[in-house]
Amino acid sequence: xxxxxxxxxxxxxxxxxxxxxxxxxxxxxxxxxxxxxxxxxxxxxxxxxxxxxxxxxxxxxxxxxxxxxxxxxxxxxxxxxxxxxxxxxxxxxxxxxxxxxxxxxxxxxxxxxxxxxxxxxxxxxxxxxxxxxxxxxxxxxxxxxxxxxxxxxxxxxxxxxxxxxxxxxxxxxxxxxxxxxxxxxxxxxxxx
Amino acid sequence: xxxxxxxxxxxxxxxxxxxxxxxxxxxxxxxxxxxxxxxxxxxxxxxxxxxxxxxxxxxxxxxxxxxxxxxxxxxxxxxxxxxxxxxxxxxxxxxxxxxxxxxxxxxxxxxxxxxxxxxxxxxxxxxxxxxxxxxxxxxxxxxxxxxxxxxxxxxxxxxxxxxxxxxxxxxxxxxxxxxxxxxxxxxxxxxxxxxxxxxxxxxxxxxxxxxxxxxxxxxxxxxxxxxxxxxxxxxxxxxxxxxxxxxxxxxxxxxxxxxxxxxxxxxxxxxxxxxxxxxxxxxxxxxxxxxxxxxxxxxxxxxxxxxxxxxxxxxxxxxxxxxxxxxxxxxxxxxxxxxxxxxxxxxxxxxxxxxxxxxxxxxxxxxxxxxxxxxxxxxxxxxxxxxxxxxxxxxxxxxxxxxxxxxxxxxxxxxxxxxxxxxxxxxxxxxxxxxxxxxxxxxxxxxxxxxxxxxxxxxxxxxxxxxxxxxxxxxxxxxxxxxxxxxxxxxxxxxxxxxxxxxxxxxxxxxxxxxxxxxxxxxxxxxxxxxxxxxxxxxxxxxxxxxxxxxxxxxxxxxxxxxxxxxxxxxxxxxxxxxxxxxxxxxxxxxxxxxxxxxxxxxxxxxxxxxxxxxxxxxxxxxxxxxxxxxxxxxxxxxx
Numbered sequence: 005x006x007x008x009x010x011x012x013x014x015x016x017x018x019x020x021x022x023x024x025x026x027x028x029x030x031x032x033x034x035x036x037x038x039x040x041x042x043x044x045x046x047x048x049x050x051x052x053x054x055x056x057x058x059x060x061x062x063x064x065x066x067x068x069x070x071x072x073x074x075x076x077x078x079x080x081x082x083x084x085x086x087x088x089x090x091x092x093x094x095x096x097x098x099x100x101x102x103x104x105x106x107x108x109x110x111x112x113x114x115x116x117x118x119x120x121x122x123x124x125x126x127x128x129x130x131x132x133x134x135x136x137x138x139x140x141x142x143x144x145x146x147x148x149x150x151x152x153x154x155x156x157x158x159x160x161x162x163x164x165x166x167x168x169x170x171x172x173x174x175x176x177x178x179x180x181x182x183x184x185x186x187x188x189x190x191x192x193x194x195x196x
Numbered sequence: 197x198x199x200x201x202x203x204x205x206x207x208x209x210x211x212x213x214x215x216x217x218x219x220x221x222x223x224x225x226x227x228x229x230x231x232x233x234x235x236x237x238x239x240x241x242x243x244x245x246x247x248x249x250x251x252x253x254x255x256x257x258x259x260x261x262x263x264x265x266x267x268x269x270x271x272x273x274x275x276x277x278x279x280x281x282x283x284x285x286x287x288x289x290x291x292x293x294x295x296x297x298x299x300x301x302x303x304x305x306x307x308x309x310x311x312x313x314x315x316x317x318x319x320x321x322x323x324x325x326x327x328x329x330x331x332x333x334x335x336x337x338x339x340x341x342x343x344x345x346x347x348x349x350x351x352x353x354x355x356x357x358x359x360x361x362x363x364x365x366x367x368x369x370x371x372x373x374x375x376x377x378x379x380x381x382x383x384x385x386x387x388x389x390x391x392x393x394x395x396x397x398x399x400x401x402x403x404x405x406x407x408x409x410x411x412x413x414x415x416x417x418x419x420x421x422x423x424x425x426x427x428x429x430x431x432x433x434x435x436x437x438x439x440x441x442x443x444x445x446x447x448x449x450x451x452x453x454x455x456x457x458x459x460x461x462x463x464x465x466x467x468x469x470x471x472x473x474x475x476x477x478x479x480x481x482x483x484x485x486x487x488x489x490x491x492x493x494x495x496x497x498x499x500x501x502x503x504x505x506x507x508x509x510x511x512x513x514x515x516x517x518x519x520x521x522x523x524x525x526x527x528x529x530x531x532x533x534x535x536x537x538x539x540x541x542x543x544x545x546x547x548x549x550x551x552x553x554x555x556x557x558x559x560x561x562x563x564x565x566x567x568x569x570x571x572x573x574x575x576x577x578x579x580x581x582x583x584x585x586x587x588x589x590x591x592x593x594x595x596x597x598x599x600x601x602x603x604x605x606x607x608x609x610x611x612x613x614x615x616x617x618x619x620x621x622x623x624x625x626x627x628x629x630x631x632x633x634x635x636x637x638x639x640x641x642x643x644x645x646x647x648x649x650x651x652x653x654x655x656x657x658x659x660x661x662x663x664x665x666x667x668x669x670x671x672x673x674x675x676x677x678x679x680x681x682x683x684x685x686x687x688x689x690x691x692x693x694x695x696x697x698x699x700x701x702x703x704x705x706x707x708x709x710x711x712x713x714x715x716x717x718x719x720x721x722x723x724x725x726x727x728x729x730x731x732x733x734x735x736x737x738x739x740x741x742x743x744x745x746x747x748x749x750x751x752x753x754x755x756x757x758x759x760x761x762x763x764x765x766x767x768x769x770x771x772x773x774x775x776x777x778x779x780x781x782x783x784x785x786x787x788x789x790x791x792x793x794x795x796x797x798x799x800x801x802x803x804x805x806x807x808x809x810x811x812x813x814x815x816x817x818x819x820x821x822x823x824x825x826x827x828x829x830x831x832x833x834x835x836x
Contacts (some may be wrong), residue, residue: 051354051355067742117800119347122353133356136353136354136356137347138347138353139347139821139823166353167349167350167807168353168355169353169362170362172353193792193793194792196791
C-alpha cells in the first residue's frame with residue numbers, strides 16, 4: 005500500500021511546485037458530490053466490511069492552489085455481532101496545487117487533514133462510548149474534465165491514515181460531478 | 197523612611213532636568229499578540245514553549261516546572277508573574293499553572309519576559325518575570341468569543357470492541373471564553389469569563405488519579421474585571437480576578453497527585469501620579485487569597501491550606517534625558533494556614549534603581565534592594581552596562597547578586613515539609629546566587645539580527661530537597677523519602693546563539709542553539725542539574741500571506757535529561773518508565789486564517805507531527821501528536 009501513497013506524495017510535491025499563485029483569490033468556487041470506493045489495508049477488514057461511501061465538498065481558489073472543505077460518509081458492517089456496525093464522517097480541509105491540462109481539464113494534488121468521526125450502533129454503549137473521533141491525514145489527487153457549461157466530471161484518489169492506536173489506512177477512489185461558479189461577493193467578504 | 201525618600205527625591209529632582217526614559221531591562225523578550233497567534237498558542241501555559249532560553253517540564257501538560265535561563269532547578273519555582281504590573285499568586289505547589297490566570301490570548305497585548313535577576317515592578321525577581329500586558333479595548337462596546345477543542349492521537353477507535361483494544365487517551369483543551377469591553381475617552385472596562393475542561397486519561401497518571409478521585413476530569417472557571425482610568429494627573433488600573441480549578445495537583449512530597457479544589461482571588465490597584473514633568477509616583481496595593489482544599493470527588497480527605505497575601509508598594513521615579521532614578525518601599529504580609537496551623541510573615545523591602553545615560557554609546561544601570569524578613573536581612577543587586585559599539589553592534593554585560601530565604605523558595609507546605617517550614621534554621625537559610633551575562637548583538641538592515649550570549653551562575657548555600665522515590669508497578673503509586681540538605685552549591689556556564697532573519701515581507705525565520713554545563717558543585721546539586729538539557733536547538737519559520745493567512749512551523753530538539761530522584765524507576769517499573777528522558781525532536785505546525793474582514797479567526801494547530809511518544813517528566817503523561825482547532829470571533833467598536 006506504500007506505492008500509491010508514495011505516488012500521491014510525489015504528485016503533491018510536484019504539483020505544489022508548478023502550481024501558480026492566484027491574483028484572483030476566492031473568485032471561483034465549486035461544489036461537488038462523489039461516490040467513493042473505499043478499501044482498508046491495515047487489518048480492519050478482519051472485523052468489519054466497508055459498505056457505502058459517498059462525499060461532497062466546497063472548493064475555492066486560494067493564494068496558491070485551491071482549498072476545500074468537505075465531508076465523506078462511510079458505513080461499516082460488523083462481521084460478527086460483537087463488532088457493532090458503525091459509520092464514519094470524515095470532515096476535512098484540503099489544499100491542492102492545480103496545473104492546467106489540454107481540453108480545459110486540470111490536475112490537482114495536495115493534502116487532506118480532518119477529523120474522522122465514528123458513531124457506533126449499539127444499545128449497550130453510553131453516549132461517551134458511542135462516539136469517537138481521531139485525526140486523519142493523507143495525500144490526495146484529482147483530475148477534472150469540464151463536460152457541459154459549469155459542470156465537470158471528477159476522478160480522484162486518496163490515501164487516508166486515521167491515527168488510532170492501531171492506525172486505519174484507507175485507499176479511496178472516487179468519481180463524481182462538480183458545479184463551478186463565480187463566488188458571490190457576500191461569500192468573498194466572508195473569506196477575506 | 198518616607199521622609200528620607202522624599203529628601204532624596206527633592207535632591208535628585210534639583211540635580212537634573214529634561215525628560216527621557218529608556219528601558220534598560222536585560223535578557224528581555226517581548227512576545228506580541230501576533231506572535232502568540234502565529235505560533236498556535238491556545239492555553240496561556242503554551243507561552244513557556246515560546247521561550248527558547250527557558251527549560252520546562254510537565255507532568256500533565258498544563259502545570260509546568262521551569263528553569264528560566266538556568267537561574268533555577270525545577271525545584272523552587274518563584275517566577276514573578278504579573279498582570280499589567282500587578283503581582284498575581286498562582287501557587288500550585290511547586291508548579292506554575294499559567295492557565296489559572298483569568299485571561300486568554302485574546303486579552304493579551306504583549307507578554308514581557310525577563311530572564312536575568314533584576315528589579316522589576318518593585319520586586320527583586322531572582323528567577324525571571326512574566327508580565328502579561330492586557331489590550332486596551334477600542335472605543336465603544338466590543339466583545340469577543342473564543343472556543344477551542346483538541347485531541348491527542350492514539351484512541352482505540354473501533355478496535356476497542358476487539359481483542360486489540362487499548363485505553364482511550366486524553367481529550368484536550370476544551371476552552372470557551374467570552375469577553376465584553378467598553379471604552380471611553382479616559383477609561384476602559386474589560387470583563388471576562390472562561391471555562392476549561394480536560395479529561396485525564398493517560399495511562400501514566402490515570403491509575404494514580406483513579407485511586408484518589410471518583411472523577412478524572414479537571415475543570416476551571418475564571419473571571420476578571422479590569423478598570424483603567426485617567427484621574428488625578430495619572431493613570432490607574434484596577435484588577436479583580438477569580439479562578440476556581442478542580443484539578444489534580446502534583447505534590448513532590450508525596451510523589452503523586454492530590455485531588456484539589458483551588459480558589460484564587462485577587463483584588464488590586466496600581467497606578468501612577470505624574471507629580472511633575474520629571475517625577476512620577478507609582479503605587480500598588482493588592483490583597484489575594486489562594487485556597488487549596490479537597491475537591492468534592494476526592495476519595496479521602498487530607499488537607500487544607502490557604503495563603504492570604506497583602507502587598508503594598510509606593511515608589512517614586514525621577515527621569516530626565518541623562519538619568520532615571522527610582523526609590524521604592526514595599527510591605528508584604530502573608531497569613532498561611534495549613535491543617536489548622538496558622539503562621540504570619542511580614543516582609544519590608546526598600547529598593548532603588550539608577551539608570552545613567554552617560555552618552556549615546558554608554559548606558560549604566562544599578563538595581564539594589566534590601567528586605568527584612570523573619571529577622572533576617574537580604575540584599576540583592578544588579579549592575580548593568582550597555583555599550584553601543586557601532587550602529588550595528590551592541591555589547592551588554594551585567595552582574596547580579598541575590599539572596600533568598602528557603603521559605604520564599606517553595607510552596608511546599610505539605611506536612612512533612614511543614615516541620616522544616618517551622619524550623620527556623622532551615623526556613624531562614626539564605627540561598628545565594630551570583631549571575632553574570634555577556635550579550636553581543638549584531639543588526640544588519642533590520643532584516644538580520646544575531647545575538648550571542650554567555651552566562652555564568654554560581655549558586656551557593658542553597659537548601660535543596662533530596663528525594664528518593666519508590667515506585668509500585670501494581671497501582672503506579674509512588675512513595676517518597678526525602679531530606680532537606682543545606683549548603684548545596686553549583687557553578688554553571690552556558691552559551692547561546694540566536695539568529696533572526698526576515699527573508700521577505702512574507703517569510704521570516706529564527707534559529708536558536710544553546711549549550712550549558714556545570715563544572716563544580718555539591719553532589720546533590722550536580723545530580724539534580726542533570727534534569728536540564730545540555731543542548732537545545734530550535735528553528736522556526738513563519739509565512740504570512742496578505743496579513744490574512746499564515747503558516748508557522750517549529751522544529752525543537754533537546755538532549756537527554758536525567759532525574760536522579762527517580763533513579764530506581766527503571767528497575768522498579770520493570771523498564772515501563774525511566775529516570776532518563778531521552779533526547780527528542782518535535783515539529784509543530786500552525787495554520788491560521790482570518791475571515792469576515794478580521795471578525796473571525798481560525799487556527800489549526802498540530803503539535804509533534806513526528807508522532808513519537810515522548811515524556812517531559814519520568815512519571816508524567818506521554819505525549820503523541822496532538823491537534824487543536826481554535827475559533828475566535830471579534831466585534832470591535834459597536835454602539836459608539
